[in-house]
Amino acid sequence: MLKRTRGEKIFNVFNIFLLTLFSLTFVxxxxxxxxxxxxxxxxxxxxxxxxxxxxxxxxxxxxxFKSSPILLRAILNSVGLLIVGVPMSMAVQFIAGYALSKRFxxxxxxxxxxMVFTMMFGGGLVPFYLLVRGLGMYNSYWSLIIPGxxxxxxxxxxxxxxxxxxxxxxxxxxxxxxxYWQSFWRISLPTAKPLIATIGVFSMVSSWNNWYxxxxxISDINKYPIMLVVRQIYIDFNALVANAAAIQGITIxxxxxxxxxxxxxxxLPIIIVYPFLQKYFVQGVMLGAVKE
Amino acid sequence: MKKTGKRxxxxxxxxxxxxxxxxxxxxxxxxxxxxxxxxxxxxxxxxVVGANDAEVKAAIEEKFYQDTGNxxxxxxxxFQTSDLNTKVDLAIAGGEQIDGIIxxxxxxxxxDRFVNENAFFTDLTPLIDEYGSAxxxxxxxxxxxxxTSDGKIFAIPEIAYEGIYGILIRKDWLDDAGLPxxxxxxxxxxxxxxxxxxxxxxxxxxxxxxxxxxxxxxGAYNCVQASYxxxxxxxxxxxxxxxxNYKTVLETEYNWIQEGLWDIDNASxxxxxxxNLFISGRAGVYIQYPEIMAEIDIARKVKVAxxxxxxxxxxxxxxxxxxxxxxxxxxCFGGVLVPATSENAALMVQYYNWLVxxxxxxxxxxxxxxxxxxxxxxxGLRGLPEGAEDIIATSALYDGIFCTLDYTTVSDRLWDTxxxxxxxxxxxxxxxxxxxxxxREGVFWPDQDSEMAKNYSTASxxxxxxxxxxxxxxxxxxxxxxxxxxxxxxxxxxxxxxxxNEYYHEHKPE
Numbered sequence: 120m121l122k123r124t125r126g127e128k129i130f131n132v133f134n135i136f137l138l139t140l141f142s143l144t145f146v147x148x149x150x151x152x153x154x155x156x157x158x159x160x161x162x163x164x165x166x167x168x169x170x171x172x173x174x175x176x177x178x179x180x181x182x183x184f185k186s187s188p189i190l191l192r193a194i195l196n197s198v199g200l201l202i203v204g205v206p207m208s209m210a211v212q213f214i215a216g217y218a219l220s221k222r223f224x225x226x227x228x229x230x231x232x233x234m235v236f237t238m239m240f241g242g243g244l245v246p247f248y249l250l251v252r253g254l255g256m257y258n259s260y261w262s263l264i265i266p267g268x269x270x271x272x273x274x275x276x277x278x279x280x281x282x283x284x285x286x287x288x289x290x291x292x293x294x295x296x297x298x299y300w301q302s303f304w305r306i307s308l309p310t311a312k313p314l315i316a317t318i319g320v321f322s323m324v325s326s327w328n329n330w331y332x333x334x335x336x337i338s339d340i341n342k343y344p345i346m347l348v349v350r351q352i353y354i355d356f357n358a359l360v361a362n363a364a365a366i367q368g369i370t371i372x373x374x375x376x377x378x379x380x381x382x383x384x385x386x387l388p389i390i391i392v393y394p395f396l397q398k399y400f401v402q403g404v405m406l407g408a409v410k411e
Numbered sequence: 412m413k414k415t416g417k418r419x420x421x422x423x424x425x426x427x428x429x430x431x432x433x434x435x436x437x438x439x440x441x442x443x444x445x446x447x448x449x450x451x452x453x454x455x456x457x458x459v460v461g462a463n464d465a466e467v468k469a470a471i472e473e474k475f476y477q478d479t480g481n482x483x484x485x486x487x488x489x490f491q492t493s494d495l496n497t498k499v500d501l502a503i504a505g506g507e508q509i510d511g512i513i514x515x516x517x518x519x520x521x522x523d524r525f526v527n528e529n530a531f532f533t534d535l536t537p538l539i540d541e542y543g544s545a546x547x548x549x550x551x552x553x554x555x556x557x558x559t560s561d562g563k564i565f566a567i568p569e570i571a572y573e574g575i576y577g578i579l580i581r582k583d584w585l586d587d588a589g590l591p592x593x594x595x596x597x598x599x600x601x602x603x604x605x606x607x608x609x610x611x612x613x614x615x616x617x618x619x620x621x622x623x624x625x626x627x628x629x630g631a632y633n634c635v636q637a638s639y640x641x642x643x644x645x646x647x648x649x650x651x652x653x654x655x656n657y658k659t660v661l662e663t664e665y666n667w668i669q670e671g672l673w674d675i676d677n678a679s680x681x682x683x684x685x686x687n688l689f690i691s692g693r694a695g696v697y698i699q700y701p702e703i704m705a706e707i708d709i710a711r712k713v714k715v716a717x718x719x720x721x722x723x724x725x726x727x728x729x730x731x732x733x734x735x736x737x738x739x740x741x742x743c744f745g746g747v748l749v750p751a752t753s754e755n756a757a758l759m760v761q762y763y764n765w766l767v768x769x770x771x772x773x774x775x776x777x778x779x780x781x782x783x784x785x786x787x788x789x790x791g792l793r794g795l796p797e798g799a800e801d802i803i804a805t806s807a808l809y810d811g812i813f814c815t816l817d818y819t820t821v822s823d824r825l826w827d828t829x830x831x832x833x834x835x836x837x838x839x840x841x842x843x844x845x846x847x848x849x850x851r852e853g854v855f856w857p858d859q860d861s862e863m864a865k866n867y868s869t870a871s872x873x874x875x876x877x878x879x880x881x882x883x884x885x886x887x888x889x890x891x892x893x894x895x896x897x898x899x900x901x902x903x904x905x906x907x908x909x910x911x912n913e914y915y916h917e918h919k920p921e
Contacts, residue, residue: 161716165691167684188806244497245504252505334494335501340460354491375683 149386156180156379163375179376183384190381192341193348196260197327198388200344204264205322211268212318213311216277217303231278238271244335251336262336263344267326273318280314281307316399320392327389349385352378447472447482450755450762452511452747453502454487454815455495461809462802467779471813474775475765481758487812496520503531503752510755511747513815516557516566522748526565533749533756534563542760543567545768549820554743566746567763569816573739576626577724577840579689579697579706584609586721595729596631596663603672606695614674617685618698620664620883623673624651625738626701628660630847631730636738637879640915648915649908650871652879653900658893661882668885678884690716702740703840707833724836726844736847747816763816773821779809785824794827867907874900 123131151168159174166173183190218224219231241247247266256262284307292302308315330346337343343351461467468485476482490498495514502509515521525532539546546567554568580602585592588605606615624636634656635641640648651657667673674680674694685699690712697709703724710722729735747763749756766773778785778793785808788794799808825837878896881887889896901908 161690161712164687164712165716167687245501248501249505335497338488351491354493 152379152382156376156383158376160373160376179373179380180384182373183377183380187348187352189340189343190345190348190384193343193345194384196342197345200260200263201323201326203260204267204326205319207264208268208270208322208326209315209318212270212273212277213308213315214303215269216274217281217307219274219278220281234271234274238275248335257336258338258342259336260342263326263329263332266332267322267329270321270325273321277311277314277318280311284310313399316396320396320399323392324389345385349381352381447484448755448758449484449486449508450510450758451508452485452487452513452815453495453499453509454489454812455492455512455514456489457491458487458489458812458815459807459810461779461784461807461812463779463784463809464812467775467784467809468813470780471776474772475762478768478772479761479765481761483758483762485813487815489812496524499525503750508753509750510753510759511749511815513745513747515745516568516741516743522558522566522746525748525750526560531751532563532565533751533753534565535567535749535756535760536562536564538757538760539564539567542757543764545764546760549767549818551742551820557741557743558746566748567760567816568743568746569818570742570820571740571744571817572819572841573742574737574841574844574846575703575740576701576737577703577706577726577836577844578626578701578728579710579722579724581606581695581720582723583719583721584695592723592725593728594725596628596731599627599728600667600672603667603696604670607671609695612693614688614694615672616667616696616698617674617677617680617688617694618696618701619677619680619685620879622698622701623664623677624660626698627728628663629657630727630736630738631734632656632659632663633730633732633734634660635847637875639738646916647908647912652874653897655894655897658890661879661893662888662890665882665885665888665890668883675885678880686712689713692717692720703837707829707836710833724840726839736845739846745816766814766816767818767821770822773814773818774824776814777811777822778824779811784809787824788827791824792827792829793824863904863907863910867904870900870904 147170150170154170154172155163155168156179157172157175157177158169159176159178162174219227219234221227224230242250251257251262251266254265256265288306288310289302292306293299297305327344328346330344330350333342333344333347334350337347472483472485488498492514495512499509499512512522512525516523535543550568550570554570555564558564558566558568580592582592584606585602587609588602590602590605591598593599593602603615606613621636621638624638629635629637629651634654635651637650637652637657639651641651641654643649643654664673668675668677674685674688682699685694685697686709688694689697689699689709692713697706706724710724713720713722727735727737747759749759753759766776774781781787782796784796785793786796795803795808802808825834829837874896878889878893882889
């Protein structure tokens with residue numbers, strides 16, 4: 120067993136301390152958000168934000184769902200977009216990445232160049248808007264799925280991964296009579312599980328957090344994804360509370376606690392999924408990064 | 412073969428690059444319902460979708476047809492104010508129909524941007540002359556001045572109250588200290604000291620320095636808010652911070668911070684933190700955005716947190732020389748601009764003219780159908796119709812989405828849920844408290860890409876950083892440097908101040 124030197128021990132302690140401190144800067148604000156969402160509004164107003172809920176109540180969650188019917192609808196929209204969009208995005212990117220890793224693909228260099236080009240230069244907002252609108256996707260869920268199908272960054276990871284696979288692996292399959300599709304599906308893809316998990320998490324987070332495209336392309340409030348609703352509620356809480364009592368000023372709205380409740384509701388799915396994919400995620404980020 | 416491949420790829424690339432241009436050529440939807448003309452209005456602000464919007468829309472269109480003979484099909488698209496510019500830019504680029512853009516005026520992000528940057532508005536001057544007789548009658552000239560640039564009316568203005576501010580104070584704390592409701596700066600200072608001495612945790616007064624400017628000190632010392640403009644003795648327009656009396660304002664602010672009478676963290680505290688302090692009974696005076704309806708909301712929260720609390724909204728405090736006033740809010744805060752691309756400018760003017768021509772029209776668009784979305788309960792108030800309670804638990808009935816502009820000179824019905832005390836506060840604020848006559852908020856200055864404009868901007872920032880901020884934060888009493896700094900500013904920026912004055916008097920006749 121290797122014995123650590125005194126210097127290494129000090130370094131480790133320092134590292135752990137620093138990383139713990141760094142982690143806390145991310146964790147504590149979220150804990151405060153959760154705590155506030157479970158606190159009584161007036162107690163929050165009186166005592167400010169705390170790590171432990173004061174005057175524990177789930178009233179903010181009840182209020183958020185009852186007073187803003189579009190909240191539930193928005194969550195369902197986001198879940199639907201995720202269920203349809205992520206597998207489509209994964210399919211497009213992995214097939215494209217596999218193909219681009221083959222040097223004998225006609226135009227392989229040009230296609231790679233075009234792909235990398237889009238990482239550095241964009242067409243601009245107006246052409247993007249005109250394209251999506253012109254393709255008849257305005258105010259359609261497809262405007263939130265199709266433009267997100269292809270990510271150059273992910274594609275580079277995938278291409279590099281397949282590029283780094285031993286050629287013998289595929290050659291053996293081809294000699295045994297497999298087609299390129301069969302080789303991709305049965306040989307290359309099963310070895311890419313960590314990468315699938317990584318790209319899956321990337322795509323899921325990107326799909327879940329995407330409010331900007333929805334702001335541009337969706338005009339029907341019933342089609343809003345959850346993150347656009349969160350943003351709107353944060354800009355103006357009353358705007359999405361379709362409750363006449365609130366408009367008349369009869370009811371005192373639980374503004375602070377309900378805002379926090381909406382943030383928790385919106386972030387929970389990603390927080391729940393992430394731990395299950397974390398080990399693949401850490402492996403996967405490195406997998407496509409280096410070629411040997 | 413290699414050459415052919417390259418040509419093919421080049422052609423493909425060209426096609427891809429041209430795609431966005433071709434997609435912009437889609438057919439414009441300018442039709443409405445049948446032979447009705449569609450009016451598409453982009454609204455930047457907050458309106459809630461109501462359960463009865465469709466019925467109210469039909470009623471408005473029917474009444475408008477009966478009164479004017481014009482069939483319209485109204486479509487109001489509501490966006491967050493921060494998203495409006497992006498939405499308009501994209502819609503214009505996409506060749507979509509926009510007949511009206513509703514936003515605020517007097518700021519670089521509002522309607523002025525369209526006037527300033529690319530002058531893509533329709534000059535409404537001749538149309539208002541032809542179709543806007545009621546608008547000219549009901550909307551004061553000051554509102555039209557606000558939406559006039561180079562002699563062209565670039566928007567149909569709205570009209571709102573100029574008196575909107577009050578000072579919210581804990582009356583029960585005054586009673587505890589045996590003090591009367593303060594009416595002078597001296598009495599107010601005594602009250603603040605009593606609040607401070609009540610408990611070591613108490614912040615006597617919460618609110619930002621611009622709130623202080625709105626309701627407390629400049630009005631008592633006969634000057635205007637630092638960010639406003641005023642007309643000096645020679646009729647020249649000047650920035651508020653150059654007023655000689657503003658020195659006393661700064662000195663008082665510095666002293667109040669030093670004495671612990673005003674929140675020492677006023678510059679950095681968030682609005683919700685100010686609210687929390689007052690609601691939780693740790694502040695005695697609340698001036699954080701002292702608009703009366705917002706103050707009523709805060710006062711109600713205080714009463715929920717402490718049912719024994721007693722509050723009062725007081726008027727402007729009198730200074731040592733007998734001056735007392737609040738700052739004016741904009742009479743015209745917003746308007747509707749008709750883009751040059753609209754083919755319905757005349758109809759837009761006719762619609763807003765129809766709105767203000769008869770209180771019944773305005774109330775229909777603003778509150779909905781009487782008997783369905785509201786009922787007249789007398790004394791200028793409105794109530795909910797019977798049986799509406801079940802609906803409003805989950806949805807508004809109607810939130811005035813087809814009115815879009817406020818015309819308080821035509822009708823302003825409050826809900827009947829306000830208490831007598833709250834109604835008295837509102838009435839005082841709107842009608843009874845004196846306002847500073849010289850204040851000019853939101854003066855529209857066209858963009859100047861000149862050296863003198865840049866120098867002015869830099870000098871203003873320096874003045875604020877070196878003279879205003881240190882005093883407001885209680886760090887340094889800058890009153891001894893004030894006069895010299897003002898003179899130096901005026902000398903260094905004489906050319907820009909002269910240009911402002913010339914522009915103002917040329918374009919804003921009063």
